Structures are given as structure tokens and as C-alpha cells.
Amino acid sequence: MHSHENTTRLMPDVAAQAQPHLTGALDWVGMDNIEVPVHFDAGDGEVQRTNAQVGAFVNLVQADKRGIHMSRLYLLVDRHLGTQPLSVAALRDLLDAFLESHKGLSDRARLSIRFDVLVRRAALRSANSGWRSYPVSIEASLGPDGFRLELGTEAVYSSTCPASAALARQLIQEQFARDFQAGQALDHAAVQAWLGTEQGIVATPHAQRSVARLLVRLVDGASFNLLDTLDRVEQALGTAVQTAVKREDEQAFALANGCNLMFCEDAARRIQKALDVDERLADFHVRVEHQESLHPHDAVAYASKGVPGGFGS
Template sequence: MNAISLQDVAAQVSGQALPLAWVGMQGIAVPVLIDGQCLSARADAGVSLDDGAARGIHMSRLYLALEALESTPLSIGLLRATLEQFLSTHRRLSRSASLNLHTELLIKRSALVSPLSGWKGYPVSIKAHLESDMFHVELKIEIPYSSTCPCSAALARQLIQQQFVDDFANKTLEHSEVLAWLGSSKGIVATPHSQRSTAILNLRLNTGASELPWVTLINEAEAALGTAVQTAVKRADEQAFALANGQNLMFCEDAARRLSKALRQSSHVSAFDVRVVHAESLHAHDAVAQSRWNWERP
């Protein structure tokens, strides 16, 4: 039986002769190696279709180029090599290539006081783009933290003061009595509201960067905020967390400014777009603030 050659329909001439900015695939399941971990990821891979007369690109060539991610630790060099392969397999068709990866980075975190530790997940994404030998990489990191409202804290303190006046007016103060009062429910008649919050960092790395400084950037951001959410805890850790919240009262505007200052001082970042979301426990809506620096598109 004679073999029949399979037609390459994508190689046919388009009847519309119109270039396209991006053609590819999204949501491709792929494993990636980050900091010694093999993580499940989703990839968006594509190229421009600059030859308007061509009907389409060769998507299978993009898919096969992703195989290198399975066995090679993810790095800036690997990202560039992958994009170069995208273009080399689409000569005369494409002048630019992009690769986006989405995964969750796992970092083991120690408790604040006790010897306990546990794993914390950070959703992360990488955007890599190559065009006319211009290559840039952007990182997206989502960082959860706790935020306690300064206004609510002030109102709670005022209520505690009023309760103290009601209970001790015209009385001689005894140290032991006041100490007992402070440890009772009356001594904390009101509490400020806190919320689990999220910082969404979109970061452009410095030109010439050779590494993907995930952990360093996360550590810098969490240090600036001062109230990173915890994993395994004992009561001593929970108490230390309450103390950290009490000493780091912040509106969403405060959080955005803290992160902005820290990222401007980072040796890894040339531009950023930071968004913080405080999932309000008082309101049914969120409080949001955003800060940008050098964020013009290249």
C-alpha cells in the first residue's frame, strides 16, 4: 500500500493576507523545575504571524519546544533559548515570540517563635518576550499578608478607655485590680478589625539579569509588610502574630507605599506595578491601592 503524504494545511496561502500580532496556545500543562522543586504549571506559548500571506503557524513546534522545561531548571537563559527555538522553527513567518508560565511556588516557612514550620504557596507567573533581539522578563507574584485597620484600632482604644473610666471612676487604683481588669473581657471590650490581604507584584527584572530571584523578592516584600500569614503555629506564635499586627497597623495605602519603597531599593527590579487588596471584614467590598514605577511598556 502506497503511503499518502499528509497535507500541511497551515502552509497554505491565506485568502486574506493579514498579519496577526500573536498566535499560539494557552493553558498547556507542563512541569517546571524551580529551586529544586518539580511544579505543575500552565504555559501560554505563541509567536507573531508577520507573514500575512501564510495561513497559520506550526503550533506543534511550539509545543515540542516546551519539552526542555521538563529536565532543565527554569532560568532566564532557558526562557530565552525556548523563545529562540520558537522563532527558529518559524523563520520567515514570525519576528516575535512570547512564553507565559503560571504555577505555585512552595516555600517552607518557620513559625515566629516555636520550632514549627510549614509550607506556604505563592501563585507566580513569568512573562518572557523576544523581538528583534530585544528580550525582557516580567514576574508576577501574589503574596498573602494580614492587615489591621488603623482607624478601627483607634476606635477600639477609645472604647477601652471609656470602659476604664466607667469601671474606675472615683476609685483608688490598685495595681493588682487594674492588672486583673486588663486581663478580663472588659480590658478588651473592643478589638480592631483585621483582614487577610493580598499583594500582587508585577515586576520587570533588570536588563542582563541571570537569575529568577523568587525567594529574595518575596522575602523583601514580606519584610516590608511585617505581617506575613503563617503556617503551623502554637499559642506563642499566635501571640507574636497579634503583636506584629498591633505594631504594623496599615491602610491599603500604607501597604502599597511600603512595598513601593522596598522594591525601588531592590537590586533585581527595574520597574514594577504593585496592587494591594484588603478583603475588608467591616465592609462587603475590598479596599485597593496601586503603585507604579518605570512601568512604561518596552
């Protein structure tokens, strides 16, 4: 009978075996869709635990090396992301650890993190509130050209077409001219009652659910504040989708739509103006998508901060 105590079992490592007939440096090697919990403060001081999908990569500069140590990347992701809240410093430390674990093989590291965060939003008029889920994406990289971090999210809102509103007003005017002859004395109560009928409001402008997809690059030293960015965008648009809705909230939303008529170009410029004054942002990229109710194709506009070499270049 043989004892296996205090013995080391040698296991084959074919990844370390060179393939002279197949060499070359690789831009990125790693794993994607790693499932891991993360802890994130959206900006209200409350750290939420949520499930994330993570991508972990390094380049492979040694052309004669067959592969990297993927298990090292996985264990580092688990150790760093599962035990502390996401922060700029924590992400840079993780990328440093990627490179340290692949010293001699890699000089660049990349990390992507995707998850949803819940934010409680108050109703427009009533005392109610409800939850909104916002997608978050984080892209971070570290290499000879330095550390770079980008944060992505999106805001969903309603957009009422200005052209459609003008055409609807024209039809209402024409209906008024038919129902109230020129030269006749107008009775205030009769006109007020007419305005409350379907015949009085004979046409309504079309509106559609719309999405503003945001990608921002933070300045050095800035920290995450997702809520601040979302609040700036939603306040600039004026018609963010709602959660808990009673009749008074729906009426207030209808009023907000009437006061915020916008083409996709208008929406993109509103967001551009709102983000331009945010000193935490070195650059930003905005894609506005109005998912039209008039026709099956979408109206789309792009905007950026316009910095040299930035997103808009």
C-alpha cells in the same frame, strides 16, 4: 500484496494552503494552557519539580499565510522546559527557538508560564514550621525591540485598620472611666486583672486577610530569586500569614498586628520602599488588596517604581 516498507506517505497540510479571500497579519498565534513539568529554584538552592501551564505564541507577519506550525512550538516547550531548571538564559533560548522554527513567518515570540512553588516557613515563636504555596507567573517576549521578562507572585498577609484601632482604644478608655472613678486610688493588681477580662478589652479593631500582588521586571543579567523578593515584602509588612501555629505563635501574631496597623496605602508604600532598593529590579508594579471585614467591598492601592515608560506610566 503490496509492501508499504520504505515508502513515504504524503499527508495533507491545509494550514499551508493560502486563502486569498482572507488575509492579514496577526498579533499572536499559538497555544495556551500547555501542561508540562518545570524545574524551578525559588532562591534557596533547592530545585523543585512542579506542574505548569504554559502559553507559547508567535506573531504571523506573512498576511497570505494561513497559519503557523503549532506542533513545533509544543515540541520545543516540551524539550526545553522539561529537561532543565528555569532560568533567564533558558527562556531566551526557547524564544529564539520559537523564532527559528518560524523563520519567514514570525519576528516576535512570547512565552507565559504559571505554576505554584512551595516554601517552608518557620513559625513565629515555636520550633515548628510549615509549607506556604506561592503562585508564580513568568512572562517573556523576544522581538525587534529586544528581550523582556517579568516575574509575578503574591504575598498574603493580615492588615489591622488604624482607624478601627483608634476607635477601639477610645471605647476601652471610656469603659475604664466607668469602672474606675476619677480621683479614686488605683490598685495595680485590680487594673491588671481588669485588663485581662472581656470587659476590660471591650472593643477590638477589625483586621482582614490581605493580598499584595507583585509584578517585577528584572534588569539585564539578573537571575530569578523569588524568595528574596518575597522576604523583602513580607518583612516590610510584618504580618505575613502563618503555617504551623501554636498558642505562642498566635500571640506573637496578635502582637505583630498591633505593631503594624496599616491602611492599604500604608501597605503599598511599605512594599514600594522595600522593592525600590532592590537593584535586581528595573521596574515593579504592586496591587494591594485589603479584603475588608467591615464592608463587602475591598480597599485597594497601586504602586510602582515610577520609571519613565514603566508600569506606572
